Amino acid sequence: MHDRASKYDGGTPVAVTVDLVIFTLGRHDLQVLLIERGKEPFEGEMALPGGFVRVGEGLDAAALRELEEETGVDGSVLHLEQLRTFGEPGRDPRNRTFTVAYLALGPDLPAPVAGTDARAARWVPVETALSPSVRLAFDHAEILGQGLDRARAKLEYTTVAAAFCREPFTLAELRHVYEVVWGIPLDPSNFRRKVLKAEGFVEATGESRPLEIGRPAALYRRGPAGLLFPPMPRAGDPGH
Amino acid sequence: MHDRASKYDGGTPVAVTVDLVIFTLGRHDLQVLLIERGKEPFEGEMALPGGFVRVGEGLDAAALRELEEETGVDGSVLHLEQLRTFGEPGRDPRNRTFTVAYLALGPDLPAPVAGTDARAARWVPVETALSPSVRLAFDHAEILGQGLDRARAKLEYTTVAAAFCREPFTLAELRHVYEVVWGIPLDPSNFRRKVLKAEGFVEATGESRPLEIGRPAALYRRGPAGLLFPPMPRAGDPGH
DNA sequence: TCAAAAGTGTTGGCCATACACCCATGC
DNA sequence: GCATGGGTGTATGGCCAACACTTTTGA
Numbered sequence: 001m002h003d004r005a006s007k008y009d010g011g012t013p014v015a016v017t018v019d020l021v022i023f024t025l026g027r028h029d030l031q032v033l034l035i036e037r038g039k040e041p042f043e044g045e046m047a048l049p050g051g052f053v054r055v056g057e058g059l060d061a062a063a064l065r066e067l068e069e070e071t072g073v074d075g076s077v078l079h080l081e082q083l084r085t086f087g088e089p090g091r092d093p094r095n096r097t098f099t100v101a102y103l104a105l106g107p108d109l110p111a112p113v114a115g116t117d118a119r120a121a122r123w124v125p126v127e128t129a130l131s132p133s134v135r136l137a138f139d140h141a142e143i144l145g146q147g148l149d150r151a152r153a154k155l156e157y158t159t160v161a162a163a164f165c166r167e168p169f170t171l172a173e174l175r176h177v178y179e180v181v182w183g184i185p186l187d188p189s190n191f192r193r194k195v196l197k198a199e200g201f202v203e204a205t206g207e208s209r210p211l212e213i214g215r216p217a218a219l220y221r222r223g224p225a226g227l228l229f230p231p232m233p234r235a236g237d238p239g240h
Numbered sequence: 241m242h243d244r245a246s247k248y249d250g251g252t253p254v255a256v257t258v259d260l261v262i263f264t265l266g267r268h269d270l271q272v273l274l275i276e277r278g279k280e281p282f283e284g285e286m287a288l289p290g291g292f293v294r295v296g297e298g299l300d301a302a303a304l305r306e307l308e309e310e311t312g313v314d315g316s317v318l319h320l321e322q323l324r325t326f327g328e329p330g331r332d333p334r335n336r337t338f339t340v341a342y343l344a345l346g347p348d349l350p351a352p353v354a355g356t357d358a359r360a361a362r363w364v365p366v367e368t369a370l371s372p373s374v375r376l377a378f379d380h381a382e383i384l385g386q387g388l389d390r391a392r393a394k395l396e397y398t399t400v401a402a403a404f405c406r407e408p409f410t411l412a413e414l415r416h417v418y419e420v421v422w423g424i425p426l427d428p429s430n431f432r433r434k435v436l437k438a439e440g441f442v443e444a445t446g447e448s449r450p451l452e453i454g455r456p457a458a459l460y461r462r463g464p465a466g467l468l469f470p471p472m473p474r475a476g477d478p479g480h
Numbered sequence: 481t482c483a484a485a486a487g488t489g490t491t492g493g494c495c496a497t498a499c500a501c502c503c504a505t506g507c
Numbered sequence: 508g509c510a511t512g513g514g515t516g517t518a519t520g521g522c523c524a525a526c527a528c529t530t531t532t533g534a
Contacts (some may be wrong), residue, residue, distance in 0.1 A: 454488025
């Protein structure tokens with residue numbers, strides 16, 4: 001990525017790329033897909049997957065293509081939305097580069113494949129990726145942080161949490177999504193009431209799955225609703 | 241705008257612009273700043289103000305510069321945020337153009353000045369600008385619609401409504417912002433309770449302003465808080 | 481000239497709902 | 508031990524009524 005460029009305004013080379021913040025759910029943490037760059041600049045450092053927008057290709061299409069190239073997954077099964085655009089003059093040491101960042105959410109995705117200009121691709125806990133011990137190329141730490149903020153906020157008032165679950169799923173699995181992404185425990189009883197009362201969030205399959213221990217859990221699939229009203233309460237509200 | 245370009249990828253010319261959705265509050269409606277284009281393409285049609293990102297200039301800086309050029313206003317007094325980026329291949333009939341759309345909010349702004357490549361600039365009610373009778377250049381109708389959605393959403397959970405008010409302001413004026421942007425009436429009693437209980441939304445000046453008729457209204461200025469929690473209820477919630 | 485009406489801001493109360501916290505039961 | 512279901516107290520907010528302060532109207 002970031003290795004092709006073109007003349008802009010008769011002077012500075014300019015290029016437009018898409019970069020992806022792809023989240024999936026690990027066992028106990030949120031994970032993000034990072035690649036190890038195989039080319040300069042930032043060769044050998046970790047970075048978000050991404051690439052150039054091709055001639056005649058739309059932004060969403062470019063993001064979807066990169067997503068499929070990088071994860072081998074049919075993009076239609078998960079959530080993909082534009083995050084924001086970053087274009088500070090110094091963000092790429094060679095050329096003037098604008099990158100349109102995208103946020104993608106999905107259930108446990110297949111083992112990522114290394115792209116053309118990446119040595120390796122792997123899932124990294126978000127906490128690790130954002131810690132000072134990891135240096136991300138370009139301004140990708142900033143982009144990742146904004147992706148995390150967006151994902152956390154969207155859980156509140158939309159039903160995207162279900163995008164992290166492979167169907168069919170239990171309510172405990174759905175609750176687990178909130179608990180991992182937000183980093184706080186939720187009351188199982190209240191969570192159940194809220195999700196079941198919210199029309200179109202989930203649909204019961206009528207079946208249930210026996211667990212290793214405890215009562216079997218009922219199974220659900222995603223409902224048609226995209227917005228969640230009233231929103232899922234995050235915290236801040238002391239009962240008494 | 242959209243009249244300079246450069247070579248991209250050895251083939252298609254490419255350019256990056258910023259376009260601004262600037263909202264202000266009319267007496268009974270929300271208004272948006274539109275220009276009449278003085279150059280091809282779309283010469284003579286209405287469009288959002290905007291222009292090219294200059295060499296070495298950041299995106300936010302470009303948006304702020306265009307805002308000041310177009311309204312003559314010090315951008316620091318109002319709200320400016322990135323909306324999203326539009327880059328469909330056909331959106332500009334000549335070149336491949338990416339535009340980073342920004343949303344700006346402000347109180348009754350000065351009479352706009354015509355820019356370099358605009359014949360005229362004027363405030364237009366949003367309802368008019370989005371009606372089928374008005375054709376906006378490029379994909380600016382889509383951008384304007386998304387700006388309106390964003391503004392409406394942000395009133396719920398942030399304190400940006402105060403950005404529409406010139407200080408000092410009364411609570412009725414602040415409530416008027418919500419009523420005009422959302423197009424629904426709000427209960428004055430509940431509104432007062434919410435705003436005054438939300439810490440940092442507004443600060444009392446201790447003074448009051450005599451009105452043409454009726455009891456004088458207490459005056460407030462903006463508080464330090466940016467987020468509003470709990471959010472301002474929009475509707476949807478039937479009391480009983 | 482004074483009194484009543486009208487209009488707007490301000491304050492308080494009632495009640496339904498949502499949710500935090502807790503406990504009981506089924507598998 | 509985990510999923511499911513219910514019960515209670517508190518706070519938020521919709522709805523409504525009363526009051527405060529001002530200008531306008533009218534005898």
